[in-house]
Amino acid sequence: MARTGLATSLILANLAGPALAQNTPAAQEVQPVIQQGDGPDFLTRPFGAVRPLQSGIRLNAAPMQGALLRGTAPKGVVGLDLDGVKVPLAEDGAFVIGFNRDAAALGVLTVSFADGEVATEPLAIEPRSWRREFIAVAARGGMPSEAFMARRRPELEMIAAARLRNSDSPGWRQPFIWPAKGRVSGIFGSQRIYAGEPGAFHSGVDVAGPIGAPVVAPADGVVILAAQTPFSLEGNLLMIDHGMGLNSAFLHLSSIDVKDGDRVRQGQQIGRIGATGRVTGPHLHWSMKWNDARIDPQMLVPPMGTQK
Template identity: 50%
Template sequence: MTACVPAAEAPTSPPPAEVVQPVRTAPAARPSPSRSAVFTFDGELEQGGWMRGTVPPGTVEARLGEERLAFDDEGRFFAAFDRDSPGTMTLAARLADGRTIESPLAIAPRGWDIEHVDVARSPGGASEAFMRRRQPELDAIWTARLKETGSEGWKQDFAWPVKGRISGRFGSQRVYRGEPGSYHSGLDIAPGNGAPYVAPADGVVVLVADDFSLEGKLLIIDHGQGLNSAFLHSSRLYVREGERVRQGQHIGDVGASGRATGPHLHWSLKWRNARLDPLLFTGPMR
């Protein structure tokens, strides 16, 4: 006797992704329960910029490029674009019914302040003695930025932490005989030594450092969804690690601690590994 063996079924390919343009909405708009299967967003779609939006209904997983997105019970998410972001990126959502939605984004390029210097960079790099002190500081900063506190400050319109002369702009860079140096990763504000500064949005304090080699008195606040603020060179700090702070709360005083040529507040913003321009969060200083 011979057994009857059914023919093997040919493997089925997943359905192709649906390419759907995202829809820009008013910043204060709330997601509608009956919204259609599209991404909605508002924000600044340019290098160093950001977006807040909602995923399509039924989304079980969403990404911006290769970066997986977190979203809340209403489907709201935050994402951002590095200083050197490519000109095109894609939002993608995998839905519970098996469909995939892809939404292309055009990321506007920026004209950075680039200074070409006809001198060579100093050879050798950091000394071993310096790195013995520096590496634990870098590890503490890295660990602090990975903390997830559940803060919802990312949903707010950011305020200026302090107002004064802008003495250094995000993204500026020197090129030494064709070799690029590190670009300026934040915004420098010089209101005068000892001027109080405040939290630009709600958050949780994830690092308070009293005497880091470069940053001096350093404060990092998590705003949730991978977005965090760092404040460098303070003369005094008024909060502790684990403390929840509110937008507008006095958190520190401007100073010149660490490696600083004069008193100023260096404010930097990061989303995951992307460095962002604080000026695109606040708008012009008034």
């Protein structure tokens, strides 16, 4: 008899995203329901917080927009995919899955077994309310110039190629740490609405700090891109693969201290905070992706200031 599951109760590619205006009289700010940095560390939550799915798959938290979850598959499971995207499985059955900032309310986890049976597990994905600024005037600017795009296209190709590089790093198994210390000046998912037209959402978390302040690896990984010259938007860009389709990008660095192909360890210095690229002041922009899903890095780390 086939195994079937029930629903649990439970993006011009710009890595940086827009900076939020501060103290703008024309802007109305809507606070997020989840206060960033005060929530649970989704990678270190114990199993048991969410009941097992009928296929035997276990997740350590309820699926949620912007979240990265840990999971385990029982013996006999030989394949997983989430909404048609392959989910890599470790030999011990461990895996991670991520949910995009704008993930739909329902996802489908397909579980393939060694005996040929296939189970489909509907996943109810919890929505989040994102911080928005409503601005009465239209956004400035227009279509990028051909001169800009002539420079930008090769950069986008390098970024896309880097994301296709998968390593055997075990960093995805680790509890993540903050890559820099400082004031959190920008949060994941925040967005400006210009005269009713939404701009791009902020794709990572910003940490303000002085130029030259150290940036460390938030988890083990392999360097998949270390910019030789500053990119037009990201400035000095560094990307690290943590394994299993999970990677981090670090933008606006003043210097990069590692090179392409290097293996880095959690806590190792990889660069320094800067103000390169399109910025209004020195800070680190840290963004994460699981495959094509944008992940909220701040859900994976302890509140700023509590990290040892």
